[in-house]
Amino acid sequence: MPAAISPTMERPSAQPTAPALAVSAAGTAASAAARTIIDIDHVDFFYGPSQALHDVSLKLDEKKVTAFIGPSGCGKSTLLRCLNRMNDLIDGTRVAKGSIKIRGVDIHGPQVDVIELRKRVGMVFQKSNPFPKSIYDNITYGLRLQGVKDKSRLDAVVEKSLRGAALWDEVKDRLHTSGLGLSGGQQQRLCIARAIAVEPDIILMDEPCSALDPISTSKVEELIHELKKQFTIVIVTHNMQQAARCSDQTAFFYLGRLVEFADTRTIFMNPANPQTEAYVSGRFG
Amino acid sequence: MDAPPENHFRSRPGAIRAWENVLHWLFRGATYLVLLCGGLVFGQIVWRGAQTVFTTRAPFVNVAFFTEAPESLHVFEYQGQKQELGDRAFNAFKVAHPDAKDVKDESYVYSAGGIFPCIVGTVLLVAGSMAIALFLGVSSAIYLNEYAHDSALVRFIRLAILNLAGVPSIVFGLFGFGMFVIFFGWNVSLIAGWFTLAFMVLPVVITASEESLKAVPKGFREGSLALGATKWQTIRQNVLPYALPGILTSSILGIARVAGETAPIMFTAAYVVRDKLPWEGLTKASDFFFQGVMALPYHIYVVSSKIPQNEYTARVQYGTAFVFLLLVALIASASIVLRSRLRNRYKW
Ligand SMILES: Nc1ncnc2c1ncn2[C@@H]1O[C@H](COP(=O)(O)OP(=O)(O)OP(=O)(O)O)[C@@H](O)[C@H]1O
Numbered sequence: 001m002p003a004a005i006s007p008t009m010e011r012p013s014a015q016p017t018a019p020a021l022a023v024s025a026a027g028t029a030a031s032a033a034a035r036t037i038i039d040i041d042h043v044d045f046f047y048g049p050s051q052a053l054h055d056v057s058l059k060l061d062e063k064k065v066t067a068f069i070g071p072s073g074c075g076k077s078t079l080l081r082c083l084n085r086m087n088d089l090i091d092g093t094r095v096a097k098g099s100i101k102i103r104g105v106d107i108h109g110p111q112v113d114v115i116e117l118r119k120r121v122g123m124v125f126q127k128s129n130p131f132p133k134s135i136y137d138n139i140t141y142g143l144r145l146q147g148v149k150d151k152s153r154l155d156a157v158v159e160k161s162l163r164g165a166a167l168w169d170e171v172k173d174r175l176h177t178s179g180l181g182l183s184g185g186q187q188q189r190l191c192i193a194r195a196i197a198v199e200p201d202i203i204l205m206d207e208p209c210s211a212l213d214p215i216s217t218s219k220v221e222e223l224i225h226e227l228k229k230q231f232t233i234v235i236v237t238h239n240m241q242q243a244a245r246c247s248d249q250t251a252f253f254y255l256g257r258l259v260e261f262a263d264t265r266t267i268f269m270n271p272a273n274p275q276t277e278a279y280v281s282g283r284f285g
Numbered sequence: 286m287d288a289p290p291e292n293h294f295r296s297r298p299g300a301i302r303a304w305e306n307v308l309h310w311l312f313r314g315a316t317y318l319v320l321l322c323g324g325l326v327f328g329q330i331v332w333r334g335a336q337t338v339f340t341t342r343a344p345f346v347n348v349a350f351f352t353e354a355p356e357s358l359h360v361f362e363y364q365g366q367k368q369e370l371g372d373r374a375f376n377a378f379k380v381a382h383p384d385a386k387d388v389k390d391e392s393y394v395y396s397a398g399g400i401f402p403c404i405v406g407t408v409l410l411v412a413g414s415m416a417i418a419l420f421l422g423v424s425s426a427i428y429l430n431e432y433a434h435d436s437a438l439v440r441f442i443r444l445a446i447l448n449l450a451g452v453p454s455i456v457f458g459l460f461g462f463g464m465f466v467i468f469f470g471w472n473v474s475l476i477a478g479w480f481t482l483a484f485m486v487l488p489v490v491i492t493a494s495e496e497s498l499k500a501v502p503k504g505f506r507e508g509s510l511a512l513g514a515t516k517w518q519t520i521r522q523n524v525l526p527y528a529l530p531g532i533l534t535s536s537i538l539g540i541a542r543v544a545g546e547t548a549p550i551m552f553t554a555a556y557v558v559r560d561k562l563p564w565e566g567l568t569k570a571s572d573f574f575f576q577g578v579m580a581l582p583y584h585i586y587v588v589s590s591k592i593p594q595n596e597y598t599a600r601v602q603y604g605t606a607f608v609f610l611l612l613v614a615l616i617a618s619a620s621i622v623l624r625s626r627l628r629n630r631y632k633w
């Protein structure tokens with residue numbers, strides 16, 4: 001992205017996602033008052049012998065959108081997947097040092113059940129992964145696992161989640177057809193709907209728009225704005241404009257270290273670190 | 286008219302081209318030879334078996350062959366006519382014709398009647414071993430693929446499974462005999478046969494199940510776990526249904542193959558002859574499991590190698606072989622139908 005820095009900040013005002021900047025600015029003003037929900041404290045993370053995160057410390061605010069940016073392989077996904085302990089699925093991974101607290105509770109603590117954690121911390125994957133079930137069954141999957149059987153409640157959740165994911169109007173007549181019959185962008189919004197159906201606290205999104213066309217992308221971005229009224233959102237993205245448009249705060253990573261973390265506006269307009277400056281202006285990465 | 290342009294692409298005969306042709310025909314010939322062998326095997330069984338199984342008069346099927354137990358065949362001459370009658374018919378004949386009381390007859394064992402008990406026995410053996418093999422095989426495949434972490438022990442288990450696949454069937458037969466028949470004291474019985482056959486087919490079931498589980502995209506598991514599902518909920522709801530078509534097809538085919546083996550049931554489950562059907566004369570329900578049965582492959586083996594050969598035994602051999610092929614084909618096509626049904630239901 002050559003010379004991305006100035007267009008990044010100016011273009012949004014002319015875009016359908018114009019509120020982005022306004023909300024960002026508002027968020028910035030209010031951020032001092034916001035409550036910390038995720039407290040990442042000096043975390044070292046290893047895949048077997050190789051260290052992927054070095055001494056990362058971050059405090060994320062409640063009901064804010066935080067973007068993780070950085071060149072490929074810098075550990076964004078790794079950190080994100082630490083937050084709902086998805087990395088537990090990979091053999092030989094460990095948080096060697098430091099702690100991650102969500103609402104004050106160390107998520108690696110002995111009192112924490114990873115199942116309960118994941119109910120509170122939802123995730124949307126880079127590659128949209130609707131289950132090969134009907135749209136309805138996709139959305140009710142999480143609730144049914146929790147033993148909810150009441151049809152009218154499930155119906156209500158399906159409608160609410162689909163509306164929440166801005167998908168209701170497109171699929172309301174085909175709820176019982178396969179989720180795989182949707183377009184790529186619709187599938188990703190279905191996955192978002194599925195994640196919000198269990199009413200988590202936090203939603204983690206790993207490059208949710210990387211496989212989507214610009215129109216679907218802007219739909220998902222609008223959605224993120226809506227969602228942050230209710231949820232805390234952490235989003236990994238390679239798209240600088242996207243980070244600028246939809247996040248309140250941005251963390252820049254490089255080679256497994258957190259280089260800079262500040263309000264999005266500061267990161268893009270006035271970064272403290274020359275590496276950050278170089279990256280957001282597209283000079284490397 | 287202009288001279289035609291010089292052709293740069295004309296073929297240039299040479300050793301390489303000749304070799305190409307030779308190889309082409311070699312490969313083609315090998316393939317046709319395989320086809321020929323297959324055709325001959327099937328052709329012979331079908332042709333000769335059909336003469337036993339089908340008849341020229343309505344209902345065109347030799348019903349007795351499917352529904353009766355084997356009997357001895359009595360061949361004799363009566364009033365200048367050659368008669369071929371099974372045991373019961375022969376006795377009835379003697380009652381009806383008192384003068385035939387002391388005709389000189391030659392009798393051939395197993396050459397009359399049918400093979401109903403063998404069909405029943407084989408079906409029971411297949412069903413039971415399939416249930417055991419599927420349960421054990423799918424369980425351990427789930428463990429290996431979904432639960433176990435990569436470790437020396439797991440690698441050793443996989444190696445053991447691979448090796449198990451190479452063990453000859455007669456060795457399984459001896460193992461079953463030593464283990465189930467003698468050590469567990471189950472005697473020659475259905476249950477001993479079930480376990481022997483199940484162990485034999487286990488490597489196929491485990492390998493097929495693991496392959497099918499691996500083919501289910503990782504995203505299904507991660508997506509489910511990320512929604513707060515437990516591991517078993519994830520497997521049950523979002524992995525197993527999609528792996529099932531593959532698991533069932535390969536396993537059923539594997540079992541159909543193993544069901545044809547004589548060696549493993551020879552010492553463990555099969556009787557040369559048994560006049561009671563498996564559900565007859567049971568004093569308590571558990572007796573059902575502890576009785577031997579007749580079985581198609583063993584019957585073929587006995588008829589072809591344990592008694593004097595003649596035209597009458599040949600009929601039974603080929604008829605039995607034909608029915609057996611039919612049964613295996615039936616199982617195979619059932620598994621294919623099942624697969625396409627399940628595929629339609631759980632496709633991704
Ligand atoms: N399963 C794994 N096993 C071993 N190493 C891994 C694994 N996943 C990631 N890594 C390593 O950890 C480092 C960080 O990877 P990560 O996936 O977090 O990067 P990323 O910032 O998300 O990159 P991208 O933008 O390309 O998605 C990389 O060096 C990567 O090679």
Ligand SMILES: [Mg+2]
Nearest residue numbers: 076077078206
């Ligand atoms: Mg990544």
